[in-house]
Each structure stands twice: as structure tokens, then as C-alpha cells.
Amino acid sequence: MTDADVHDALVQTLPLFEMMRMRAATTARRHPRLGYASEDRRAPRRWVNLFTHTRRKLGPGDREVVSPNNDTLYSNAWLDLSAGPVLIHSPDFGSRYWTLGLLDAWTNPFAYVGRRSTGSRPQCTLMHGPDGPGRVPPGVSQVIAAPGHDVWIIGRILADDSAADLAEVHALQDALALRRADGSDAARRLDTGLDAQEPEPPPAPRFLPCVDAALARNPLPAGEALAWPLEPAAVARQLPAVYETLRRQDQPRQLGGGWALPVAVRSHWGDDHLTRARVARNLIGALGIEEAMYPTAEVDADGRPLHGSQAYELRFPPGGLPRVGAFWSLTMYRRSDCLFVDNPLRRYSIGDRTPGLRPGPGGELVLRLQAQDPGPGHHWLPAPAGEPFYVVLRLYQPQEEHLQFRYAYPPLHRLG
Structure with a gap:
């Protein structure tokens, strides 16, 4: 395989790595009721199928998200659909802007729940992966199919800077919930395999196993073919050039x-x-x-x-x-x-x-x-x-x- 082929394969799979890096950085170590995902707090185990929330607008000291907005509070959840569908419960948002953007592991924004797409009434959304929805329980407002087992819910809720408005948004965030069809908590532990502060570019021994694991859970998008696996030495040579290309590439x-x-x-x-x-x-x-x-x-x-x-x-x-x-x-x-x-x-x-x-x-x-x-x-x-x-x-x-x-x-x- 030529260096150009390796370069192209790295460009193609880099979104998988970046999404898994974001999952490691933004999932919770501790469940509010069930405790830490691992007794070793340095371990890469995290809670998925669990909402986490920012309670204030992000500022210069926040480094987890690049190019963050300064308009909304974020509510995040990473879904693992390998054990079955997950129900997303959302409250009445009234006239306030809100959206839950649903991204697959390849960063395709394939669906939404929110003001523009499904309205602002209280609703229950059933999200399922490639294995299908199973039995749809009563009260489900809509059923959404995800192309893989990993989904990032990145929620944005409009907030002013006043204490009263922030308190209203916090209450709305607290009303967001992820449950199984039987009503039980959907949260489960998952080994992210990464440190939250991975270097850029990542070393090949970190990049390759991460992409391998993500590929096993999230099939290639329709119509794509991938030259894989790659030799570690070739990846080590090409990854710095790939990241430099992406940093400098002109806007499309x-x-x-x-x-x-x-x-x-x-x-x-x-x-x-x-x-x-x-x-x-x-x-x-x-x-x-x-x-x-x-x-x-x-x-x-x-x-x-x-x-x-x-x-x-x-x-x-x-x-x-x-x-x-x-x-x-x-x-x-x-x-x-x-x-x-x-x-x-x-x-x-x-x-x-x-x-x-x-x-x-x-x-x-x-x-x-x-x-x-x-x-x-x-x-x-x-x-x-x-x-x-x-x-x-x-x-x-x-x-x-x-x-x-x-x-x-x-x-x-x-x-x-």
C-alpha cells in the first residue's frame, strides 16, 4: 500500500477516532446513583446511556470541545445500542430553542429531536441500532434508527446569563432521561479505551486499536470502501501530515x-x-x-x-x-x-x-x-x-x- 493510500485511509477513518476521543472526554466517570464506572478512577471506563450537562456557558478555560458555542448550555449523552433500544424522554420546552442532534460514529448528523424537528411538547423517542427496535412500548412519540451501535446526542438549550434563566434551563436538563423499554435506567459501563487528553496527532498504537473497535460496532457508511488494516509504521509516518492537512485545508x-x-x-x-x-x-x-x-x-x-x-x-x-x-x-x-x-x-x-x-x-x-x-x-x-x-x-x-x-x-x- 502506498503512502497516498495510507493517507486517504487515515482521512477516511479519522472521524471515528475523533468521535471516540470525544466520548472518552465527555462521558461521566460517576453515575449519580450507581457510583464510579471503575474502582480505579484512572481507568478509561465510563458511563454511557447517561446524560451529562454543562450548567454554565463554556469559557476560555474549557478545552474539551473545539469551537464551542457561547449561546446554549450543552447536554450530552453517548448511546451504546448494542444491548438494545434506548428511550429518550424530553420535557416541555415551551418556546425556548432546544435541539438534541444525533450523530453517528462517522459524524453524520442523521436525525434530531427538538424545536424544529419534533416540536417542544413532552415526548418519548425510541432509538435503536442495526438490530432493530424490538417491541415498541406505549407512549413512544417517534422511532429513530441509528446506522451503528454508537450515537452521540449533543443537546443545545438556549440560555441567558441571568440566574433565573439558568435555573429554568437546569430544570429542563434534569428532566432529560434515558431508559430501557421496561422503564429501567439505561446507563451501562463501557471501556472507552482512550485517555480524555489524547495528544494530536495520536500515536499509531492508540489510533489503530481505537479505529478497529469503532469499525466493529459501526459499519462503513453505504457506498464506502476502506483499505484496512494499516501497517503501524505507515500510520506513524502519515498521521502528522494528515492532521496538518486538516488544520490548514481551505474552507470548501x-x-x-x-x-x-x-x-x-x-x-x-x-x-x-x-x-x-x-x-x-x-x-x-x-x-x-x-x-x-x-x-x-x-x-x-x-x-x-x-x-x-x-x-x-x-x-x-x-x-x-x-x-x-x-x-x-x-x-x-x-x-x-x-x-x-x-x-x-x-x-x-x-x-x-x-x-x-x-x-x-x-x-x-x-x-x-x-x-x-x-x-x-x-x-x-x-x-x-x-x-x-x-x-x-x-x-x-x-x-x-x-x-x-x-x-x-x-x-x-x-x-x-
Whole structure:
């Protein structure tokens, strides 16, 4: 097998490794009632079929998720469907935005439960794997088939920063539950086989067994063929180049003005293995575009990389704000690690729910992106001083103008 063949096989299977790494990083060591998954707390055993929740919005110190949002609280669960179906119970969310995105082990966002897709009433969703649904108990609202035994539920619930609103969201999170058809707790122990802080790129002796185990539980997507197994020495040679390629690869869909769309998937990546791997490395957990779109700017309108030594302006013309059914936000990240930029304002995003954000007298909304405070009268999103950065314009429930790529994204202009 040539080095090029090995490189292609690694690009194809890297999403499996990244998903299993995320599972190791985000599953619970301790069940609230049943205790630790292992008596040795350093062991890689974790609880699956169990929701875990973030109780606050993520900040610069949170490193488990790359390019996280600053709009919602997360509720996560990793399903192991090898022992049978799991019921997902969700409460009444009222008018609040919420979604449970269902990703298979290849990062295909194959289904949803939530405001846009199934409504906000109390509901019970039966999730099953390749072995089928079995007997469907009374009260099930919908049945969803997963292509493999491993599924990541990545939930997002809109939250304000007030204590009262956070308390409401916490109650909604606590009402999410995973059960068996007989009503028992679905939680079970699973050996993740990985450390939560795997290096990048991972060594071949970590990468290969992890992918082997994931392949046994999650068949290749329809239409794919894979050159496997691979020689460890060839993997050790090629993995650094693969990760460097994914770090530097250009965005696949250019939108103009410095904007590009890294994720244009709806429910399945198809044969676009390179973009699938790039998103797994840089934007893992991204949803399909009907639920959310993530236009990203890494360069300005003239194609120059965004850098904290410069100041930039983003002008939305009168009547030209994003067209969304839920809400939008613009989030700032350091390029070096894809994480939030610490700043005195503790402002990591700015959007239609930011207090005081309003168009000027002529109807334009102007945002300033820079490291130094531009002073009174400006809507400021702080950038890292002296470092490259990028921004993501998150669009929740984007409308047709975005989905059909007819929206004119305002250019990012460098000042001075």
C-alpha cells in the first residue's frame, strides 16, 4: 500500500477516532446513583446511556470541545445500542430553542429531536441500532434508527446569563432521561479505551486499536470502501501530515467577503471524506445546515488572514441582518487552539440577544473586531492580541435565503 493510500485511509477513518476521543472526554466517570464506572478512577471506563450537562456557558478555560458555542448550555449523552433500544424522554420546552442532534460514529448528523424537528411538547423517542427496535412500548412519540451501535446526542438549550434563566434551563436538563423499554435506567459501563487528553496527532498504537473497535460496532457508511488494516509504521509516518492537512485545508464553500462555509452537510457527508475529517478535527459536533449553519471567516475581504494586531469592521446593511427562525451570534476564536479568547468583558460572542446591540441611525449594524477597546459607541467583539483568529457566524434555524446560498454576507474590512 502506498503512502497516498495510507493517507486517504487515515482521512477516511479519522472521524471515528475523533468521535471516540470525544466520548472518552465527555462521558461521566460517576453515575449519580450507581457510583464510579471503575474502582480505579484512572481507568478509561465510563458511563454511557447517561446524560451529562454543562450548567454554565463554556469559557476560555474549557478545552474539551473545539469551537464551542457561547449561546446554549450543552447536554450530552453517548448511546451504546448494542444491548438494545434506548428511550429518550424530553420535557416541555415551551418556546425556548432546544435541539438534541444525533450523530453517528462517522459524524453524520442523521436525525434530531427538538424545536424544529419534533416540536417542544413532552415526548418519548425510541432509538435503536442495526438490530432493530424490538417491541415498541406505549407512549413512544417517534422511532429513530441509528446506522451503528454508537450515537452521540449533543443537546443545545438556549440560555441567558441571568440566574433565573439558568435555573429554568437546569430544570429542563434534569428532566432529560434515558431508559430501557421496561422503564429501567439505561446507563451501562463501557471501556472507552482512550485517555480524555489524547495528544494530536495520536500515536499509531492508540489510533489503530481505537479505529478497529469503532469499525466493529459501526459499519462503513453505504457506498464506502476502506483499505484496512494499516501497517503501524505507515500510520506513524502519515498521521502528522494528515492532521496538518486538516488544520490548514481551505474552507470548501466560499461565500464572499472573507466568509466560507465549513459545514454544508444536511444528514450525511457522502463521499466528501476530506471535509468530514476536517470538521471532525476542527468543528466536531456540528449539526446539519437545516438546524444550524456556521459561516466562518479566517481571512478578511481581501483574503488576508485575520490577526489580532489589526482592527476589523463588519457592517450589516439596513435590513440585512441574518435570516433565522431562532437566533444568530458571532463568536471569536484563537486560531492556535480553536478556543475562546479571554478578555476583560468576558465577551466571547455577540449577536441578536446581546444587551444594547442595535443598528445606528441609518439602520446599519456595525461590529468592531479587534484586541483593543474601540471606545464608547462601538459594538466590540474582542480579538486576541498579536495572534491569528477566526470568527464563526452561527445561524440557528437558518431560513431559505441562507440554505439556498442567496444571502449576501457582509465583508470583513480591515481598518487603517
